[in-house]
Amino acid sequence: MTQQLQFGLRPPQQRPTEPTLEGAFRVxxxxxxxxxxxxxxGDPIRLATVTEGGPSKLGLGSAxxxxxxxxxxxAKRYVQVTDTFKETYGFTLEDRVTIRKALDTxxxxxxxxxxxxxxxxxxxDAESYEDLDVxxxxxxxxxxxxxxxxxFEVVPPDGDKKGRKxxxxxxxxxxxxxxxxxxxxxxxxxVHIAGSRPVVVAPTAPSFLSINSDGIGGLHEQxxxxxxxxxxxxxxxRLPPSLRGSRGILLHGPSGTGKSMLxxxxxxxxxxxxxxxxxxxxxxxxxxxxxxxxxxxxxAASAPSIIVIDQLDIxxxxxxxxxxANPGLAQLLRAGIEGLRRSQILVVASxxxxxxxxxxxxxxxxFKHEIETPVPYAKARVEILKILQDKDxxxxxxxxxxxxxxxxxxxxxxxxxxxxxxxxxxxxxHFDQDDFVHVEQVDDPNNDQxxxxxxxxxxxxxxxxxxxxxxxxxxxxxxxxTVRPTAMKEVFLEPPKVRWSEIAGSxxxxxxxxxxxxxxxxxxxxxxxxxxxxxxxxxxxxxxxCSKTLCARAAATESDLxxxxxxxxxxxSMWVGETERALREVFRKARAASPSIIFFDExxxxxxxxxxxxxxxxxVLTTLLNEMDGIESKQGVLVLAATNKPEMLDAALMRPGxxxxxxxxxxxxxxxxxxxxxxxxxxxxxxxGLDLEELARVTEGYSGAExxxxxxxxxxxxxxxxxxxxxxERIGRGHFERAMEHIVRGITPEMQERYxxxxxxxxxxxxx
Numbered sequence: 001m002t003q004q005l006q007f008g009l010r011p012p013q014q015r016p017t018e019p020t021l022e023g024a025f026r027v028x029x030x031x032x033x034x035x036x037x038x039x040x041x042g043d044p045i046r047l048a049t050v051t052e053g054g055p056s057k058l059g060l061g062s063a064x065x066x067x068x069x070x071x072x073x074x075a076k077r078y079v080q081v082t083d084t085f086k087e088t089y090g091f092t093l094e095d096r097v098t099i100r101k102a103l104d105t106x107x108x109x110x111x112x113x114x115x116x117x118x119x120x121x122x123x124x125d126a127e128s129y130e131d132l133d134v135x136x137x138x139x140x141x142x143x144x145x146x147x148x149x150x151x152f153e154v155v156p157p158d159g160d161k162k163g164r165k166x167x168x169x170x171x172x173x174x175x176x177x178x179x180x181x182x183x184x185x186x187x188x189x190x191v192h193i194a195g196s197r198p199v200v201v202a203p204t205a206p207s208f209l210s211i212n213s214d215g216i217g218g219l220h221e222q223x224x225x226x227x228x229x230x231x232x233x234x235x236x237x238r239l240p241p242s243l244r245g246s247r248g249i250l251l252h253g254p255s256g257t258g259k260s261m262l263x264x265x266x267x268x269x270x271x272x273x274x275x276x277x278x279x280x281x282x283x284x285x286x287x288x289x290x291x292x293x294x295x296x297x298x299x300a301a302s303a304p305s306i307i308v309i310d311q312l313d314i315x316x317x318x319x320x321x322x323x324x325a326n327p328g329l330a331q332l333l334r335a336g337i338e339g340l341r342r343s344q345i346l347v348v349a350s351x352x353x354x355x356x357x358x359x360x361x362x363x364x365x366x367f368k369h370e371i372e373t374p375v376p377y378a379k380a381r382v383e384i385l386k387i388l389q390d391k392d393x394x395x396x397x398x399x400x401x402x403x404x405x406x407x408x409x410x411x412x413x414x415x416x417x418x419x420x421x422x423x424x425x426x427x428x429x430h431f432d433q434d435d436f437v438h439v440e441q442v443d444d445p446n447n448d449q450x451x452x453x454x455x456x457x458x459x460x461x462x463x464x465x466x467x468x469x470x471x472x473x474x475x476x477x478x479x480x481x482t483v484r485p486t487a488m489k490e491v492f493l494e495p496p497k498v499r500w501s502e503i504a505g506s507x508x509x510x511x512x513x514x515x516x517x518x519x520x521x522x523x524x525x526x527x528x529x530x531x532x533x534x535x536x537x538x539x540x541x542x543x544x545x546c547s548k549t550l551c552a553r554a555a556a557t558e559s560d561l562x563x564x565x566x567x568x569x570x571x572x573s574m575w576v577g578e579t580e581r582a583l584r585e586v587f588r589k590a591r592a593a594s595p596s597i598i599f600f601d602e603x604x605x606x607x608x609x610x611x612x613x614x615x616x617x618x619x620v621l622t623t624l625l626n627e628m629d630g631i632e633s634k635q636g637v638l639v640l641a642a643t644n645k646p647e648m649l650d651a652a653l654m655r656p657g658x659x660x661x662x663x664x665x666x667x668x669x670x671x672x673x674x675x676x677x678x679x680x681x682x683x684x685x686x687x688x689g690l691d692l693e694e695l696a697r698v699t700e701g702y703s704g705a706e707x708x709x710x711x712x713x714x715x716x717x718x719x720x721x722x723x724x725x726x727x728x729e730r731i732g733r734g735h736f737e738r739a740m741e742h743i744v745r746g747i748t749p750e751m752q753e754r755y756x757x758x759x760x761x762x763x764x765x766x767x768x
Contacts, residue, residue, distance in 0.1 A: 023151075027061040039161040048213070088182060113173070144172060146185055152167070211269050221370075226262070248337055249347075251372075275299050293336070312351045312357055318358065337361075375593060379411060509665055510551070520534040556597045607653055664759060667703050680707075686731045713739035718731045
């Protein structure tokens with residue numbers, strides 16, 4: 001019984017420059033798979049998509065040996081099919097198919113109606129169709145599969161024009177069919193060529209402008225938006241003048257999210273001509289502007305065409321003070337785009353950040369359509385991984401779901417690097433285990449350690465041996481430790497690595513942070529069942545040294561969320577507007593790398609209360625409030641903040657929807673102090689029977705940081721004694737007492753009373 005194998009679909013390695021029927025319905029299959037399917041080259045085959053419940057798409061073709069012997073073989077099989085094949089049957093590169101020998105037959109074509117197309121101007125001595133019957137019938141007979149719209153070329157065998165290719169397109173086929181299935185050409189099929197002379201067509205004139213998602217994952221919505229805009233070009237003759245053409249598309253999003261891939265798709269959509277402005281802007285400013293003017297003029301004369309501007313935010317960006325860095329060029333681009341408003345010219349640009357683009361170009365008369373390419377969510381990441389894995393048989397599909405869930409904030413570019421890193425680890429593992437297959441005895445007189453001058457030398461496997469690799473989930477786990485998402489690289493060097501087990505006490509804080517940081521992402525089903533909206537913000541306040549920052553970092557570590565740590569004082573700048581810009585950038589990056597946590601340490605430095613009508617810091621506070629109001633629960637951004645001075649914060653921050661809860665993080669109680677002592681002495685040489693219970697009692701009022709410092713100071717005291725006495729001792733009660741004499745309690749009763757008073761005032765305001 002023939003094996004029921006499944007295959008992915010891939011384009012052939014060598015694509016024709018122009019669509020042609022020659023080889024259009026060949027399905028290139030690896031030799032091993034061809035044998036496993038019980039097929040021979042040239043056999044008619046039927047492809048059926050693998051679906052769950054719904055109807056399968058079916059397609060007929062002919063089996064053909066793949067040009068590359070190992071293409072598509074192994075655990076992750078694929079076959080190569082042409083664009084014509086996919087379009088005829090409605091297949092996509094995301095489909096999985098089964099293949100079997102076809103028992104059904106094609107509809108025989110009775111009459112094939114052709115027309116010849118000549119690009120450009122018809123020459124005065126254009127030949128007729130005499131003497132072309134035989135080469136046309138021969139070519140169609142060799143093609144086997146015929147479809148309406150299919151093109152092919154023939155070469156006249158005799159005459160003055162011998163050797164010059166002539167191109168024909170199938171206009172219609174009789175008898176008509178209700179489906180798009182291909183026909184079979186037989187010796188009985190008649191051929192009819194329209195007219196007595198060729199039909200002149202414009203050079204590379206597009207018949208239908210569109211882009212597809214082949215090779216791109218997670219951008220289906222953006223591709224649909226672009227195709228909706230392209231409809232205006234496809235139906236321009238039926239539209240009123242005011243709706244003809246397009247006002248431009250601006251693709252924006254972080255680096256690596258697919259903007260360049262969409263630009264490449266758009267450039268290959270079938271335009272008469274493609275123009276790119278990026279290259280024309282190098283050199284002298286006057287020459288640049290002349291070159292750009294010429295591009296717009298040439299595009300207008302070659303409609304329908306496309307003008308592509310990559311990295312618009314660099315080309316016409318803003319300087320450090322927010323002013324236009326190149327106002328002359330911005331005005332020139334604006335005038336050029338507005339001059340094409342009713343032309344069949346599409347202007348498409350890309351940028352990483354909309355905020356960095358000269359404002360004169362952010363209008364509905366220039367780039368009306370702003371399409372974002374965001375950092376992909378889990379479902380889109382899985383889709384991208386599957387596309388990357390389909391391109392390389394060494395990357396198994398089985399790990400895509402698990403890796404997709406773990407890669408918060410990763411863009412397509414990051415996922416590609418991750419796959420490469422995982423493959424390198426798989427190679428290293430294979431190299432260590434299998435690459436050296438046996439040992440030879442080699443004479444080595446210089447090797448004194450070898451017995452009788454003979455040493456063992458590993459010999460690599462034969463060069464013809466195929467290296468079969470497959471990255472495991474463990475390889476990806478190892479790669480995730482070193483590969484970080486692009487959105488995070490500009491914010492911190494190392495992710496936090498603090499666990500709840502490393503923090504003593506503060507159980508109510510741990511529980512609260514678990515509910516806001518972990519539960520919504522680890523158990524979204526419970527949140528949905530209970531109809532609970534995730535919190536947007538949580539404020540930690542209390543004396544210094546009581547583990548507020550540690551708790552925030554542990555929340556990020558335990559929840560596996562991306563972590564943005566910002567000190568309020570570090571955001572402030574002497575330049576007007578710079579602090580606000582930096583603040584907006586933090587939120588932008590957090591949204592791009594969501595789900596994520598923004599932690600503002602010393603938030604009172606940027607969110608102080610407005611007093612006496614003073615405007616100092618008002619804009620910064622307003623920016624912070626607006627950014628927090630702009631966070632939606634579905635965006636996956638949690639704002640944590642810490643302060644030692646809660647009374648200094650503006651009251652507007654405390655309303656629900658901004659900081660939903662305020663938690664007091666006070667000094668550790670006796671049990672927490674004992675736990676700190678146990679953790680900090682566990683690996684140190686302490687005297688046997690050291691009474692940690694008593695030490696926990698006598699350290700009442702010390703903060704967590706002070707308790708840690710007491711342990712460190714006690715160890716230093718022991719070292720000093722050892723050096724003085726000339727012998728090593730163990731840390732004892734006396735060393736701790738000396739440490740406590742040096743370290744003064746920083747938390748005073750007045751300070752704790754201040755926090756209690758503020759909490760009561762907040763409670764009174766909330767209840768009123």
